[in-house]
Amino acid sequence: MANKTKSEKNKPKRKTLRADEYYNSKTKRYEYHYKDALGKERVVSSYRLEPTDQLPKGKRSGKSLREKEAELKVQLENNIDMDGAKLTLLEVIDRYLKHLYNRKELTHNTKVGYNTTIKTLAQYKLGHMEIGKIKPEHCEEWLSDMKKKHRGSSIQTQISLIKRSFEYAIDYDYIVKNPFRRITTDKSDSKKMEAISIRDMQRFLEFCSKDAHSAHCYDMIYVLFWTGLRVSELCGLTLDNIDMENHLIRVEKQLQCINHTHVVLPTKTINGTRYVPMTDGVYECFQRILKNRYIMGDIEPVCYDEKGKAYEGFVFLATRSRKTIVRSHVEEYLQNCIKRFNNANSDNPIRKFEPHICRHTFATNMQGLPPKTLQYILGHGNIVTTMNNYVSAKPSEQQLVEINLLAASINTN
Incomplete structure (x- = not known):
């Protein structure tokens, strides 16, 4: 053959x-x-x-x-949009966010968080895959790679947005199932913000009040430690927010830097609008702040909100320029004060901390208040946020003192 x-x-x-x-x-x-x-x-x-x-x-x-x-048979039976299935995950997220922004107003920080997720996802293969071809194993591979570089809380934030984007794709018949449905991670590996001890807080504040180069920051830092205000809320305070007669601070806005411009924004959440009571120490700080406040050339710095409304009379201004300040300025002031303190106390330094730790310290120190009262002062919508994320357990020596005082009062009765 x-x-x-x-x-x-x-x-x-x-x-x-x-x-x-x-x-x-x-x-x-x-x-x-x-x-x-x-x-x-x-x-x-x-x-x-x-x-x-x-x-x-x-x-x-x-x-x-x-x-x-x-x-294809499964897709046709479910009326799947073939062109939609060919969109990449990043393209679907973009469509979902446009849909979301049209439905409701989102805070600046929320949008920044979404943009961070998009930038991070763009570095991984998953973000550039067609959504119709993404399987659970691809999602697991992404999660494994993410754990090598990012903390649990950061990963969980990204998972949340990606999951909702897949659900959006299902609603619009791009895909049948959500391959991210079972993807989750443990947030316990995230570093929890820990409050500064009362002793370290007192040592630090006393130093700032006496040090020639830190004294100008003392009142501002004291207010942060003893009001629990968010830094952006402190920067957004105007003269009409300070009720010296009733010892109250009206929190109704925040000041943030967006594209190098200081912009007035609403409070972080609807619960952020509130009245914060002044301790006697905070009251004395505001007496000095208002008495010593001055502006250059009698020209009040003006900032605008996103609708063009003008605001002036900001309480806290930059030391030299007398212009409005935002978080980065407060951060710089605080870090300089910590550095000076540690140079002067090299045998017993304090750990470096960010301005937001002052808020955590306030929550921890004030946990003796009724929980709902503390929740309101902090501007939280949920008591779980207050107790689980902001209140740290007090040091053992402080627990010992408090438990003995309580035991003594019970035995006395």
Whole structure:
């Protein structure tokens, strides 16, 4: 029997094709012709008809035509938008966020958080994959890679947005299932913010009050420690927010830096609008702050909100320029004071901390207040946030003193 020619060797064995299945002799691929949910003519192809077929030499492996047909059947039965399924995950997130922004107002910080998620996801393969091709194993691989560089709380924030974007894709018939449904992570590996001890707080404040280079920051830092204000809320205080007669601070706005411009924004949440009582120490600080407040050239710094409304009379101004300050300025002042304190107390330094730790310290020191009262003062919508995220357990020596005082009062009664 004569040997087969080269062309006959490469020619596949004749197979029984189903309706709408074809073999394209030019491309040497099997094809399936169909109409999508919108009636658009489409074609999928593969070098193999069945999963068990041998792949032609030198060709990349992929799903067989019959496997692709089975997936298409599910998609067609569920009216899946084929073009939507080809969008990348980043493109779907972009669509979801536009949809979300049209539905409700979101805070500046929330939007910044979403942008951070997008920038981070853009560094991973998952963000650039077609959403219809993403499987749970791809999501698990992403999670494994994320854990090498990011903390649990940061990862969970990203998971939340990605999950909601997949749900959006399901609602709009891009995909059938959410491959991120079972993806989660443990936030316990995140570093919890710990309050400064009462002793260290007192030592630090006393130093700031006496040190020639730190004294100008003393009242501001004292107010942060003893009011629990967010830094942006402190920066946003105007003269009409300070009720010296009733010893109250009206918190109704915040000042943040957006694109190098100081912008007045609403409070972080609806619960952020509140009255914060002044301790006697805070009252004395505001007496000095208001008495010593001055502006250069009698020109009040003016900031605007996102609607163009002007605000002036800001309580806290930069030491030299007398312009408004934002978080970065407060951070700089605080770090300089800590550095000076530690240089002067090298045998007993304090740890470095951010302005937000002052808020945590206030919450810890004031946990003797009724929980709902503390929740209101901090501007939280949920008592769980107050008790789990802000209140730290007091040091053992302080616990010992307090438990003995309580035991003594019970025995006395």
